[in-house]
Amino acid sequence: MSAIDKLPPLREVIAEHGLSAKKQLGQNFLLDLNLTAKIARAAGDLSGCDVLEVGPGPGGLTRGLLAEGARHVLAVEKDARCLPALAEIADAYPGRLTVLNADALEIDPLDHIPAPYKVVANLPYNVGTELLVRWLTPAAWPPAWESLTLMFQKEVAERIVAQPGSKAYGRLAILAQWRCEARIVMTLPPEAFTPPPKVHSSVVRITALPEPRFPADxxxxxxxxxxxxxxxxxxxxxxxxxxxxxxxxxxxxxxxxxxxxxxxxxxxxxxxxxxxxxxx
Incomplete structure (x- = not known):
């Protein structure tokens, strides 16, 4: 039994469903359910909130979000191999989890989840930055989301919060900080993941401001x-x-x-x- 719910430990889930991580999908699974619950808590109070999760994989963070009280989670997963494991979570939390077998780059979340919603995700490395830029540059502001709590490679996280004069400072920092508060809330070593990536990872909490800090088109x-x-x-x-x-x-x-x-x-x-x- 896991520390946060009555479902099996993630290692058992992965073994049962044959869910080896695929490099081409940018997959690195976070198996410690206490850590996934901690990431969920970093998103703030989830009770009464709808949450968008991208790339749930076997569902470790999904379980953390639901255990921490999210009203409803929309989990967008491209890898069909993960669907049976996610279906088991949906059965354990009736009416609170919807799984969409789709590419997050090709859907409009508002077709599936009402605004405002929170985004919480251990993003696949190969699409993380592109998704972030899309979330930071909607057609209108404030956006449909109220906060983004996202796992990135540590180097990308540092670019988001960078200040002028640093090597990490660039376009991503400007996009994030113009209309948001951004801070790193957690850093994890490679060995926290299966398979371990070559770099550390960091969770960034980005909160939308009502309007930009300074006027500009x-x-x-x-x-x-x-x-x-x-x-x-x-x-x-x-x-x-x-x-x-x-x-x-x-x-x-x-x-x-x-x-x-x-x-x-x-x-x-x-x-x-x-x-x-x-x-x-």
């Missing part, structure tokens, strides 16, 4: 930031030349030295520059 800000960091070793007057023909004037108006590099520029200054660029 989202598309313009994204374009400016992408251009600046795509050539991060270059001075901004060079890397942003394609953004506006009079980019040095725009930089000056935003209070940014043309000789500065992207990694030196604060979120507030990037927003000021986006506003200047949008005037044309």
């Amino acid at each position: 989202a598309a313009t800000l994204s374009r400016v930031v992408a251009a600046g960091f795509n050539q991060r070793r270059k001075m901004l007057r060079a890397s942003l030349r394609g953004v506006a023909p009079n980019i040095e004037d725009k930089l000056a108006a935003a209070g940014i030295a043309p000789t500065a590099r992207a990694e030196e520029i604060s979120l507030e200054k990037f927003c000021a520059l986006a506003r200047e660029v949008a005037k044309d």
